[in-house]
Amino acid sequence: MLENVRDDFPLLARTVRNGRPLVYLDSAATAQKPQAVLDAEFGFYREHYAAVARGAHLLAEEATAAYEDARADVAEFVGAAPEEIVWTSGATAALNLVANGMAAASAGLGGDASSPFALGPGDEIVVTQAEHHANLIPWQQLATRTGATLRWIPVDPDGALVLHDLPTYITEAARVVAFTHASNVTGLVTDVEPIVRRAREVGALTVLDGCQSVPHLPVDVAQLGVDFMAFSGHKMLGPSAIGALWGRKELLDALPPSVYGGGAIATVTMEETTWLEAPMRFEPGSPPVAQAVGMAAAARYLTGLGMDAVAAHERRIAHVLRSGVAELPGVRLIGPVGDPAQDDVLGLASVAVEGVHPHDVGQVLDDRGIAARVGHHCAQPLHRRLGLAGSTRASTHVYSTEDDALAFVEALASVRSFFGVTA
Numbered sequence: 001m002l003e004n005v006r007d008d009f010p011l012l013a014r015t016v017r018n019g020r021p022l023v024y025l026d027s028a029a030t031a032q033k034p035q036a037v038l039d040a041e042f043g044f045y046r047e048h049y050a051a052v053a054r055g056a057h058l059l060a061e062e063a064t065a066a067y068e069d070a071r072a073d074v075a076e077f078v079g080a081a082p083e084e085i086v087w088t089s090g091a092t093a094a095l096n097l098v099a100n101g102m103a104a105a106s107a108g109l110g111g112d113a114s115s116p117f118a119l120g121p122g123d124e125i126v127v128t129q130a131e132h133h134a135n136l137i138p139w140q141q142l143a144t145r146t147g148a149t150l151r152w153i154p155v156d157p158d159g160a161l162v163l164h165d166l167p168t169y170i171t172e173a174a175r176v177v178a179f180t181h182a183s184n185v186t187g188l189v190t191d192v193e194p195i196v197r198r199a200r201e202v203g204a205l206t207v208l209d210g211c212q213s214v215p216h217l218p219v220d221v222a223q224l225g226v227d228f229m230a231f232s233g234h235k236m237l238g239p240s241a242i243g244a245l246w247g248r249k250e251l252l253d254a255l256p257p258s259v260y261g262g263g264a265i266a267t268v269t270m271e272e273t274t275w276l277e278a279p280m281r282f283e284p285g286s287p288p289v290a291q292a293v294g295m296a297a298a299a300r301y302l303t304g305l306g307m308d309a310v311a312a313h314e315r316r317i318a319h320v321l322r323s324g325v326a327e328l329p330g331v332r333l334i335g336p337v338g339d340p341a342q343d344d345v346l347g348l349a350s351v352a353v354e355g356v357h358p359h360d361v362g363q364v365l366d367d368r369g370i371a372a373r374v375g376h377h378c379a380q381p382l383h384r385r386l387g388l389a390g391s392t393r394a395s396t397h398v399y400s401t402e403d404d405a406l407a408f409v410e411a412l413a414s415v416r417s418f419f420g421v422t423a
């Protein structure tokens with residue numbers, strides 16, 4: 001049970017429209033920050049701020065130590081080694097880093113070492129129909145640039161991945177399989193094991209979008225068995241504009257960089273450049289040091305709560321939310337209610353209200369002080385498959401309460417009559 005956690009989040013104390021208390025149910029888009037994260041970032045700026053690496057002064061030394069300690073904390077949070085963590089600006093950048101690195105390898109920019117990443121006509125890139133655009137578009141572009149074919153694992157009418165016939169979708173020609181660990185629309189948590197097993201069988205790399213799982217569930221990359229995983233800081237209570245790519249070290253060292261500049265290089269002549277090892281080869285330019293420090297504080301904060309306790313808390317709220325909306329007439333819950341005893345669904349509920357546009361639903365919620373998300377949630381193909389243009393999503397985090405969930409259900413119950421929809 002997570003008691004008194006709300007007191008750690010200063011923003012949650014504010015009021016919104018007409019002085020109403022804030023009911024923040026938009027954590028799948030971005031999460032609020034605990035004081036510990038605000039203090040870590042502010043404290044770094046106040047006392048240790050300087051450019052990292054190669055500085056010959058004390059502050060540079062302290063800033064570099066803070067930056068690398070942050071990497072170690074975030075690595076530990078997902079069961080990784082520090083040198084396997086590349087800082088990025090978020091999960092989107094992390095996924096692009098892998099896809100663009102593969103494009104560079106395909107163009108012959110990475111030498112022999114990068115040949116496992118080189119694609120061409122006849123090769124297949126596999127995604128799923130449930131992907132966030134961040135884990136779809138980079139692969140579409142990679143297919144276009146290399147002549148490889150994009151295939152996808154479909155979803156059923158409830159939005160669940162169809163996993164019973166994987167060899168149909170992950171064929172012998174598959175070279176990379178990129179898939180979500182948890183959907184930001186259905187909340188369904190992917191059964192990773194059969195996908196990894198099939199990918200290994202055909203020698204394909206696996207790239208996991210951990211954007212929605214890492215903030216809410218215990219995640220251990222070694223246990224998952226994937227090759228790369230992207231996640232973001234802002235959804236796990238950390239600062240904005242920071243995220244990470246985890247990758248197996250030998251793969252990161254062989255993947256060519258695709259963003260170029262200072263700090264990432266071993267030697268530069270007027271004609272050519274050689275790169276440092278990972279992770280530095282992927283971090284050119286002045287890095288997001290204070291944000292890394294903040295993200296590490298978020299990882300430590302979540303570890304302090306215990307990720308099992310976090311998951312159990314959210315499961316409880318999810319059940320109130322999902323079972324509550326599922327019972328409302330004229331409201332369609334996307335996906336099943338879920339089993340409150342299992343980690344099969346995140347603490348979120350996306351719904352379609354018959355006869356009412358999601359933006360109008362959002363208006364009714366906002367009038368009651370409820371912050372939720374409306375639209376396609378950057379998953380247009382999934383919504384299209386579900387026969388919807390968009391949906392209304394309530395999503396939780398450690399600070400969410402049963403009362404928040406009930407407020408959403410109650411507000412939703414009033415939407416159709418508010419708009420005079422009776423059928």
Ligand code: PMP
Nearest residue numbers: 090091092132134184209211232
């Ligand atoms: N994947 C999923 C499943 C997401 O929900 C999001 C954010 N909505 C992203 C990727 C993109 O993450 P970021 O904002 O860190 O780039």
